[in-house]
Amino acid sequence: MTSIPPTVHLLCGLNGAGKTTLARELEASLPAVRFSLDEWMLRLYPGLHYASEDYGSRAETCKGLIWETALQVLRAGTDVVLDWNQWSRARRALWRGKAVSAGFGVELHHVATPLDTAIEQTRRRTLAAEPGSHALTDDGVxxxxGIFEEPSETEGMRIHRVPGR
Known part of the structure; x- marks a missing residue:
């Protein structure tokens, strides 16, 4: 009997599109283990703003730790959801490559929502001070x-196009 290897689920979409909501849905329905970069960063560095000079390097270190843990979960036979925005082709290629080189499947979930809707959802989330998410301004969104790159079928992975959450 041949078994299908576990899958790494990547997410992309505008800020406020509903990527984390989808990640939680995938976590429950697949089942999978969800790893949220925002949740980890906000717990590890509660005073660190996402626009801070130190944020990028700390986020990359955090992603490395998450990936090491995710590999253990994948090797145990369970899918993982990497809940951070794969906003560029280069980022998607990097994480697709990591998954494939480790012997696992990879799928991209593109949460598509209009910019105005994303801004409104981000505004509501910021006003509610939702734990596990960064506060963003309308201009930040x-x-x-403006730097988000739409995914393409040429990126070498299955793409699920999902309406905003």
Missing amino acids: RHLA
Whole structure:
């Protein structure tokens, strides 16, 4: 009997699109283990703002620790959801490569939502001070939307196009 290897689920979409909501849904329905970069970063560095000079290097270190743990989960036969934005082709290629080189499947979930909706959802989340998520301004969401690269079928992985949450 041939078994299907576990899968690494990647997420992309505008900030406020509902990626974490989808990640939680995948966690419950697959089942899978969800690893949220925002949750880890906010717990490890509660005073560190996402625009801080130190944020990028600390986030990369955190992703490395998450990946080491995720590999253990995958080797035990369970899917994982990497709950951070794979906003560029280069980032998606990096994480697709890590999954494939480790012998696991990889799928991308593109949470598509209009910019105005993403801004409104981010505004509500920020006003509610939701734990596990960064507070973003409308201009911050617009800026990040400007650097987001739409995924393409040429990226070498199955893409699930999901409406905003």
